[in-house]
Amino acid sequence: MADNATTKNLALAKAINESLRRALETDPKVLVMGEDVGKLGGVFRVTDGLQKDFGESRVIDTPLAESGIVGTAIGMALRGYRPVVEIQFDGFVFPAYDQIVTQLAKMHARSLGKVKMPVVVRIPYGGGIGAVEHHSESPEALFAHVSGLKIVSPSNASDAYWMMQQAIQSDDPVIFFEPKRRYWDKGEVNTEAIPGPLHKAQVVREGTDLTLVAYGPMVKLCQEVAAAAAEEGKNLEVLDLRSVSPLDFDSIQTSVEKTRRLVVVHEAPVFFGSGAEIAARITERCFYHLEAPVLRVGGYHAPYPPARLEEEYLPGLDRVLDAVDRALAY
Amino acid sequence: MTVESTAARKPRRSAGSKAGTTGTGRTTRAGAGKSAEPELVQLLTPEGKRVKNAKNAEFAQYVAGVTPEDLRGLYRDMVLTRRFDAEATSLQRQGELGLWASLLGQEAAQIGSGRALRDDDYVFPTYREHGVAWCRGVDPTNLLGMFRGVNNGGWDPNSNNFHLYTIVIGSQTLHATGYAMGVAKDGADSAVIAYFGDGASSQGDVAESFTFSAVYNAPVVFFCQNNQWAISEPTEKQTRVPLYQRAQGYGFPGVRVDGNDVLACLAVTRWALERARNGEGPTLVEAYTYRMGAHTTSDDPTKYRADEERESWEAKDPILRLRRHLEASNHTDEGFFAELEAESEALGRRVREAVRAMPDPDHFAIFENVYADGHALVDEERAQFAAYQESFATESDSGFAAGTGGN
Numbered sequence: 001m002a003d004n005a006t007t008k009n010l011a012l013a014k015a016i017n018e019s020l021r022r023a024l025e026t027d028p029k030v031l032v033m034g035e036d037v038g039k040l041g042g043v044f045r046v047t048d049g050l051q052k053d054f055g056e057s058r059v060i061d062t063p064l065a066e067s068g069i070v071g072t073a074i075g076m077a078l079r080g081y082r083p084v085v086e087i088q089f090d091g092f093v094f095p096a097y098d099q100i101v102t103q104l105a106k107m108h109a110r111s112l113g114k115v116k117m118p119v120v121v122r123i124p125y126g127g128g129i130g131a132v133e134h135h136s137e138s139p140e141a142l143f144a145h146v147s148g149l150k151i152v153s154p155s156n157a158s159d160a161y162w163m164m165q166q167a168i169q170s171d172d173p174v175i176f177f178e179p180k181r182r183y184w185d186k187g188e189v190n191t192e193a194i195p196g197p198l199h200k201a202q203v204v205r206e207g208t209d210l211t212l213v214a215y216g217p218m219v220k221l222c223q224e225v226a227a228a229a230a231e232e233g234k235n236l237e238v239l240d241l242r243s244v245s246p247l248d249f250d251s252i253q254t255s256v257e258k259t260r261r262l263v264v265v266h267e268a269p270v271f272f273g274s275g276a277e278i279a280a281r282i283t284e285r286c287f288y289h290l291e292a293p294v295l296r297v298g299g300y301h302a303p304y305p306p307a308r309l310e311e312e313y314l315p316g317l318d319r320v321l322d323a324v325d326r327a328l329a330y
Numbered sequence: 331m332t333v334e335s336t337a338a339r340k341p342r343r344s345a346g347s348k349a350g351t352t353g354t355g356r357t358t359r360a361g362a363g364k365s366a367e368p369e370l371v372q373l374l375t376p377e378g379k380r381v382k383n384a385k386n387a388e389f390a391q392y393v394a395g396v397t398p399e400d401l402r403g404l405y406r407d408m409v410l411t412r413r414f415d416a417e418a419t420s421l422q423r424q425g426e427l428g429l430w431a432s433l434l435g436q437e438a439a440q441i442g443s444g445r446a447l448r449d450d451d452y453v454f455p456t457y458r459e460h461g462v463a464w465c466r467g468v469d470p471t472n473l474l475g476m477f478r479g480v481n482n483g484g485w486d487p488n489s490n491n492f493h494l495y496t497i498v499i500g501s502q503t504l505h506a507t508g509y510a511m512g513v514a515k516d517g518a519d520s521a522v523i524a525y526f527g528d529g530a531s532s533q534g535d536v537a538e539s540f541t542f543s544a545v546y547n548a549p550v551v552f553f554c555q556n557n558q559w560a561i562s563e564p565t566e567k568q569t570r571v572p573l574y575q576r577a578q579g580y581g582f583p584g585v586r587v588d589g590n591d592v593l594a595c596l597a598v599t600r601w602a603l604e605r606a607r608n609g610e611g612p613t614l615v616e617a618y619t620y621r622m623g624a625h626t627t628s629d630d631p632t633k634y635r636a637d638e639e640r641e642s643w644e645a646k647d648p649i650l651r652l653r654r655h656l657e658a659s660n661h662t663d664e665g666f667f668a669e670l671e672a673e674s675e676a677l678g679r680r681v682r683e684a685v686r687a688m689p690d691p692d693h694f695a696i697f698e699n700v701y702a703d704g705h706a707l708v709d710e711e712r713a714q715f716a717a718y719q720e721s722f723a724t725e726s727d728s729g730f731a732a733g734t735g736g737n
C-alpha cells in the first residue's frame with residue numbers, strides 16, 4: 001500500500017466501482033443501469049453498494065432485456081443524461097447489437113452533430129474463468145468495425161478507474177470492455193493524478209528486440225511472456241493499446257521502428273480480428289523497418305470451446321513465446 | 331378466473347373460450363405480480379387435499395383418468411429429479427462441475443408439464459429443465475457435460491425431441507414457434523412446448539414469439555415458470571401485470587396454474603397441448619412457483635431476498651404435497667417410499683460416478699463440427715494446432731511455424 005492518501009490498492013473491479021461512484025457523485029446526470037446492478041451489485045459486484053448510496057433512480061435495475069437497456073439509454077442520452085449501462089456478459093450483448101450498431105453509433109452523424117450520445121456500454125468480456133457458453137467471448141472486432149463507436153479495454157486497476165472517468169465524460173458512445181478474468185487483480189490507483197488521454201497506448205515494458213502489442217486481459221500475459229523471454233536473453237517491449245477504436249498506430253509505429261518486429265496478441269479469433277487491422281497498417285507504415293512479418297496470436301475460427309478446452313484455445317505463455325521465436329527467427 | 335381467453339382464432343373447441351373471462355381485473359400498477367396474487371388453477375392443496383370447484387372443473391377433466399399408479403409415477407419422477415439435482419449441486423461444490431442451475435422447488439411444474447407431452451411433441455428448454463429432460467428420457471448424466479465444461483450441449487436433440495439447453499435468455503421461444511409453424515405446415519398433430527422464466531418474459535424475442543405464434547396460429551405452448559426471481563430481480567422488475575395476462579394482448583389464452591401442484595400442471599398443460607393439436611394455436615401457461623435455491627451455484631441470494639420468503643414457499647413444497655395426498659388416500663405403503671429411497675440413492679451414485687468418469691474432451695474437439703461442409707481455414711488451423719502440439723511431444727526446436735491461431 002502506498003502511503004499517499006490519494007493512492008489506493010484496488011482490485012480492477014473495485015476500481016471501476018469507485019470510478020462509477022465518483023461519476024455519480026460529481027455529475028447528477030450520470031446513471032447506472034442494467035440487470036442485477038442494484039441490490040446484488042451486479043454478478044461481478046462491480047456496482048456493489050451504489051444503489052444503496054445513490055438510490056433506485058440513479059442506479060437502475062432494468063428488466064431482463066438488452067435491447068431495452070441500450071435503447072432506453074439512447075433515449076435518456078437524448079434527454080441529457082449520461083447512462084452507463086451494464087451488459088451482464090459478453091455473449092448477451094447481441095440482443096442489443098441492433099440498437100448499438102444502427103442507432104447508438106450513428107445518431108451523432110445523422111443529426112449533423114446536433115445530438116450527442118454520451119452512453120457507456122460496459123461489457124465484462126473474455127475467457128479464462130471456466131464459464132459455460134456465451135460467458136467468455138471477445139466480440140470487440142464486431143464493434144470496432146462500426147464507425148461512430150469507441151472501443152476501449154483497460155488492463156489494470158488504475159486504467160480501469162481513469163478510463164471509466166474518461167469514457168463517461170466522452171460525448172461519444174464508448175463500448176467499455178472489462179477483462180473479467182482480471183477483475184480480482186489488484187493495482188495502485190491514484191485518484192488525483194490525471195493520466196494521459198483515453199485512446200493513447202502505453203509502453204508497459206521497454207525493450208529492443210520485438211514489440212508485443214495487447215490490450216485488456218492479454219497485457220498481463222504479454223508481460224509474463226516478456227519476463228520469460230528475458231531469461232533467455234530476449235528483450236521484448238510490451239505495448240498496452242488500451243483503446244481498440246480509435247487505435248494508436250503512432251505508438252505502435254514508434255515501437256516497431258525501434259524493435260523491427262511485432263507480435264499482436266488478443267483472445268478474439270485471429271481471422272478478421274483487431275490483429276489483422278494492426279498487421280495491415282503497420283506493414284504499410286513500417287514496411288522498410290520490419291525484419292519479420294507481423295504475427296498474430298489469438299483464438300481459432302471455432303466457437304469458444306467448453307471450459308475444459310479453453311486453455312488450448314486461449315493464447316497462453318507458450319503460444320506467444322512460440323510466435324516470438326518465429327518472428328525472431330526471420 | 332384464471333384464463334384470459336380472447337377469441338381464439340379457430341374456436342372449434344370450448345376449453346379456452348368456456349373458461350374465458352376478462353381476468354381478475356387486478357391490474358394495479360404497483361406490484362401486481364406478487365402482492366395481489368391472482369387465483370391459480372389448483373387441484374391439490376399444500377396439505378395434499380384434492381380441490382374440486384367450478385373454477386378448476388374444466389381442467390380437472392384432463393386428469394380424470396389419472397390412476398393411483400400414475401400418481402405414484404409422478405411422485406417418483408419428482409423425487410428422482412430432486413435427487414439428481416441435489417447430486418449435481420454437491421458435485422459442483424466438490425469441484426466436479428463448473429456451475430449448476432438447480433431446479434429445487436420447480437419439480438411439479440416440470441414433471442407435470444413434461445408428463446403431459448407425447449413422444450412426438452417437441453421441447454425447447456432453457457437451462458434449468460432437468461425434470462422435463464427426465465420425462466423425455468434424456469439420460470440425466472448427459473445434462474451435466476455442459477456444466478462440467480466438456481461440451482456445449484451434450485445430446486442429440488432429435489433422439490428425444492428435447493432441444494439443447496439455451497443460455498441466451500428467451501432465444502428458444504422463437505425456435506419453438508418456428509418449429510411449430512413447421513409442424514402446422516406439415517399437417518402433423520404434434521405440439522411444441524417452449525420453457526422460459528419470468529425474467530425472460532421481458533426479452534424482445536419472447537414478445538416476437540408471441541406475435542408470430544398468434545399470427546400463424548402455431549401449435550406451441552409457452553410454459554413460463556414464474557419462480558419469482560430473475561437472479562436478483564423480483565418479477566415486479568419485469569412486469570406490472572400478472573404474466574399470464576400478457577397473452578390476451580396477443581390474441582391467445584393465458585392461464586396461471588399452481589406450479590407446485592403437479593396434478594394441476596399436468597391438467598393445464600394437457601389442455602393447452604390439446605388446443606395446439608386441434609389447430610387452436612398458442613397458449614401461455616404461467617406456472618406460479620418458486621426457486622428455492624440460488625439462481626445458480628455462482629449466485630448469493632442472501633444479498634437480495636429474505637429467508638422468510640423461502641420458508642413460506644417450503645410450506646408449499648410440491649413433493650411433500652403429493653406425498654400427503656398419496657398417504658391420505660392410502661395409495662402407497664411403506665414399501666413404496668423405501669424402494670424409492672433406494673432408487674434415489676442408486677441414481678445419485680450413478681450420476682456421481684458418471685461425472686467423475688467423464689473424460690476431458692480431446693483437444694481437437696475445438697475444430698470439430700464448426701461447419702457441416704468443412705472450411706479451409708478451420709482445416710489450416712487444425713493442422714497448425716496439431717503441429718504445435720507435436721512440437722511439445724517431440725521437444726523439437728521451437729522455431730517451427732505453428733500454433734498461432736491462424737495467420
Ligand SMILES: Cc1ncc(C[n+]2csc(CCOP(=O)(O)OP(=O)(O)O)c2C)c(N)n1
Nearest residue numbers: 088092497498499527528529530559560561
Ligand atoms: C440475453 C441474456 N441476458 C442475460 C443473461 C444472464 N442471465 C442468465 S439467467 C438470468 C435470469 C433469468 O431469469 P428467468 O428468465 O426468470 O429464469 P430463471 O433463471 O429464474 O429460471 C440472467 C439475467 C442471459 N443468460 N441471457
